[in-house]
Amino acid sequence: MKKKVFNIIQIGDKSNRLSRLFDIFIAIVICANILVTFLQTFDELAFLFPAFHAIEVITILIFCVEYILRIWTADYLYPDKSEFRSRLRFLISFDGIIDLLTILPFFFLSGMVIFRMLRVARIFHLFRLNARYDSFNVITTVLYEKRNQIISSVFIVLILMLASSLCMYSVEHDSQPEVFRNAFSGIWWSMSTLLTVGYGDIYPITTLGRIMAICIAYLGVGAVAIPTGIISAGFVEQYQRKSSLSNIKEADIHEIAEIFVDKRFAGKSVEEMEEAEQVTIFLILREDLSILPQKDTILRLNDIIVIRGEHS
Template identity: 80%
Template sequence: MKEKLFNIIQIGDRSNQISRFFDIFITVTIFANIVVTFMETFQELAFLSTWFRVIEVITISIFCVEYIFRIWTAGYLYPEISLCRARLHFLISFDGIIDLLTIVPASFLSGFVIFRMLRVARIFHLFRLNAKYDSFNVITTVLYEKKNQIISSLFIVLVLMLASSLCMYSVEHNAQPAVFQNAFSGLWWSMSTLLTVGYGDIYPITPLGRIMAIVIAYLGVGAVAIPTGIISAGFVEQYQRKSTLSNFRNTDIKEIAEIFVDKQYAGKTIEEIEDDDQATIYLILRDDLSILPQKDTVLKLNDIIVVRSTEET
């Protein structure tokens, strides 16, 4: 019974009709909870507050039951470790923390600001739903692949922000002591300028400050373009190379191809993949390693396998 329940509550299992129904049910529940949270902020809808509270209690109760079930079946989610460690692993995972932060605010006084803010966490349920499907897989794969380049570009942006804020503070402090009170004021200005937001609440008035602002604004265009270009290039590469194993059988691959391993196939062995999908796997690319596949080699998420179809066409 526990294993059947685990298979049902696992989001993204397209082969299980009951699990698919549960996905739809929990999605509707999450959206209902979020909509009620938004509607409660409208004074014009105060006469519906009782109904909003009822819907909120029902949806939170569903979240509580789901949270308990996920803790109970955590051993199937992490079969390689003991049951106690598996449950602890789930509790500190992204899904477990989001589930807990969704439930906790409803258990305390709603008057405290911190608990009202925690109610925002329920929105992140949508990430958990989407994480099992292709759209979110593409995003996470691109960010994982390009993490070093993105971190480097963000470091460049940070250096430019610090340098421009200190320069602007040095130039404008005497002319606008109330506006550029300290380096943080300059940091706020540099952030809004470099990221091309341009709030306009802080701006230079001296000639030298304005000249610097023009230069920094141009640098900001390039600074924002660097991580944007990296991520865009990653998306193009991902869609050019991506031919997921889920539709591999229907793809006529006569030559060698590179295929990303998605969450549906992560954890399977080479033998299982080759038998199920009529394919020959020649090489596994994992991080910076090239692995020669064995029959019992287990594929991991975001692996790239060099594969060729063995079906006769």
């Protein structure tokens, strides 16, 4: 029973019709919950508030049931861990935290402001659902694989922001003491300039300040282009890896191919994969590791496997 429940509530399992229907149902529930949250802010709809509250209660109860079922079946999500450790892993995972933050605000809406603000987490619940499908999973995978380069580029932007803030304060403080009161007052200006937003609420008026602003604006264009190029290159690499994945069952692989492990194969052993798909797995690429496959080696989500069709 637990295995069947896990297969149904598993997000993005295209091979299971009940799972697809459950995903659609949960998506409708999430959209209804978010819509009610927005409509409750309109005083003109006060006469509908009781109905909105009833919808909110029903959707939150559905979220609670889903959350409990995911905790109960967590040992299938993390088969390499014990039952207790797998449930603990789910509770502290992104999915588990988003699920919890989706539920908590309903019970603490009359309490601290921070709990009322957590209603925004319901929107991320929809993001969590979409992230399990192939088209959206490409984005999350690219961001994860390129995280070090992206963090480095963001660090460069922060350095430029602080440096430009200090420079602009030094030049503009005497002319605009109320605008550039201290070094941190220029951070808002440097953020809008480096990120090419340009709100125009704070701007230099001295000749030297304007010259510096021109240089900083050009640096901002280059700084924004760095993470854009990194992510774009990551998308190209990712789509090349996944090019043969969606049609693996129908594909006639005559040569060695490199494919991406998605939800259909994650958690299966090498032996199960080879028997089910009639392929031979030569190598598993897992993050920075190269693993020689054994029959009982468990495939993980986002693994890259080097295969060849046995019928070739």
